[in-house]
Amino acid sequence: MVPAAARIRALEASMTTPTFPARAISGARPWRRGRALWIAAAGIVAALAMMPIVALTVLALGGSLDVWPHLLSNVLPRATWNTLLLLGGVGTITGIVGCGTAWLVTAYDFPLRRQMEWALLLPLAVPTYIVAYAYLDLLHPVGAIQSTIRLILGYDSPRDFRLPDVRSMAGCILIVSSVLYPYVYITTRAMFMTQAANLIDVSRTLGCSYRAAFFRVALPQARPAIAVGISLALMETLNDIGASEFLGIRTLTVSIYSQWVNRTDLAGAAQIALALLLLVVLVVAAERWARRHQAFAASAQRPRRLEPKRLPRAAGLLALFATLVPVSFGFLLPASYLADAAARRIAFSGVSPAILNEVVNTVSIATAGTLAAIIFGLVIAFAARLAPGAMSRLFTRAALVGYAIPGTVLAIGVLYPVTLADRWMDGLWRGYFGTGLGLVLLGSGSALVLAYTLRFLAISTGGIEAGLSRIPPSLDGAARTLGATPLRLLTTIHIPLSRAAIAAAAILIFVDCMKELPATLLLRPLNFETLATHLYGEAARGTYEDASVAALLIVLVGMIPVAVLSRIGRER
Numbered sequence: 001m002v003p004a005a006a007r008i009r010a011l012e013a014s015m016t017t018p019t020f021p022a023r024a025i026s027g028a029r030p031w032r033r034g035r036a037l038w039i040a041a042a043g044i045v046a047a048l049a050m051m052p053i054v055a056l057t058v059l060a061l062g063g064s065l066d067v068w069p070h071l072l073s074n075v076l077p078r079a080t081w082n083t084l085l086l087l088g089g090v091g092t093i094t095g096i097v098g099c100g101t102a103w104l105v106t107a108y109d110f111p112l113r114r115q116m117e118w119a120l121l122l123p124l125a126v127p128t129y130i131v132a133y134a135y136l137d138l139l140h141p142v143g144a145i146q147s148t149i150r151l152i153l154g155y156d157s158p159r160d161f162r163l164p165d166v167r168s169m170a171g172c173i174l175i176v177s178s179v180l181y182p183y184v185y186i187t188t189r190a191m192f193m194t195q196a197a198n199l200i201d202v203s204r205t206l207g208c209s210y211r212a213a214f215f216r217v218a219l220p221q222a223r224p225a226i227a228v229g230i231s232l233a234l235m236e237t238l239n240d241i242g243a244s245e246f247l248g249i250r251t252l253t254v255s256i257y258s259q260w261v262n263r264t265d266l267a268g269a270a271q272i273a274l275a276l277l278l279l280v281v282l283v284v285a286a287e288r289w290a291r292r293h294q295a296f297a298a299s300a301q302r303p304r305r306l307e308p309k310r311l312p313r314a315a316g317l318l319a320l321f322a323t324l325v326p327v328s329f330g331f332l333l334p335a336s337y338l339a340d341a342a343a344r345r346i347a348f349s350g351v352s353p354a355i356l357n358e359v360v361n362t363v364s365i366a367t368a369g370t371l372a373a374i375i376f377g378l379v380i381a382f383a384a385r386l387a388p389g390a391m392s393r394l395f396t397r398a399a400l401v402g403y404a405i406p407g408t409v410l411a412i413g414v415l416y417p418v419t420l421a422d423r424w425m426d427g428l429w430r431g432y433f434g435t436g437l438g439l440v441l442l443g444s445g446s447a448l449v450l451a452y453t454l455r456f457l458a459i460s461t462g463g464i465e466a467g468l469s470r471i472p473p474s475l476d477g478a479a480r481t482l483g484a485t486p487l488r489l490l491t492t493i494h495i496p497l498s499r500a501a502i503a504a505a506a507i508l509i510f511v512d513c514m515k516e517l518p519a520t521l522l523l524r525p526l527n528f529e530t531l532a533t534h535l536y537g538e539a540a541r542g543t544y545e546d547a548s549v550a551a552l553l554i555v556l557v558g559m560i561p562v563a564v565l566s567r568i569g570r571e572r
Contacts, residue, residue, distance in 0.1 A: 133246060183232040276408075382464075535547045
């Protein structure tokens, strides 16, 4: 038997005293150096994010003003009026439909309510230009819908009965709104779900009906969320080019594209783009104005959710119908048409090899844009965590600018500096080797990747910041004490702990890159087709069946973020 004293000495010998690296004692200098490098990198990313606006200004000021008499007399008045009408109509309809459906699925219990909660998100999977493309064929005078209506009413010819032309302002407003209302639905439903049910209960105790409680209590509190949702829908409307052009509505965005492509006037397009950018600023300012003085106290405890009121059978079926209508118009009808047209096209001629090549192009360019956006977002978010303050907040706000800029405006802002860089590299190469290098950045698709990166940098930065905010700051202090550099802190602690948030942001960015049309149309290399540009070209030629396979593939990919959003909604 080993004596107790010997056992104690053996135990002490087996215990190792933790020793810190030498740099843990004097590691302040490497940490400060590493932090300064990350702040500098964030500054470079912020400068890149602001580059399109600076380039637009320089390009517009350097252009000739000779085109402005023509623009002021023939282009801008009509385009501005159409844009304002479209924004007003889309804002009104998306606000009504989004708020109404959000309140129905939150406050009332009716058949299939659980299913409708996530089904109302499905229109997000379909880009606006695809819905417009589908309805152009569906609502054609000899299309499926009008033919069915004439058959039911006993008419034989479109001359006897036909619906109003979908190629109109009213048709454009309805079609765009049917796709964009989920932006208001998401934000407003989240507000309704997080509101304390006690407020509704108190209003009910004071004699308010559910309808009165909605207008007097729930709706005023949800006004900030409604303003955010409507502003997002309006910015997507400003970014749209396919739906407006397909439906014959000449907006400012379409005018920018026409001025550049048809008239080859880049400076004139930049000048119109600045006018559109001013409109974007007004939309954002209106959203902030709508949320002024809107602040509500919240308890530290998790609020009790509103218990849905069970509706009678007839009222429940009516509520189900009210939620099913926007889902049908925004997703079910266009998706069914695309599936049927794609099946008929594949049965007739199979899958075209060009489609497979376009899938490869789309996936490759979207992957490159996603990786770049995630890396840039990590730089901005991590620098803000390392050095919180006014400078990091400025860099973060600069990173958010790209998402508020329409794709056509961003494309022009990217094209000018990229072209200058290509000319500089070509001149340098020619001086050393005597041969031209060509348009390296534009020809390789790097300009398009940069546009994707700047456009969706806000999604990356916001998602990664949300993930990093869940990591206790004490872990940063402990790692610094043990001698870890900022880079090692990021790779060993922050990225592993926030990989779910990074993955969610990457999924959303990838799908948005696949669906992006305006920037892709303007910055793609020659003979480089994606699914979106293929669809746009076929729809412009009127060959809808040839575009159905590409459109269906985009819709199927677009359902990925819908699944992510519905899962997040269930976790709440």
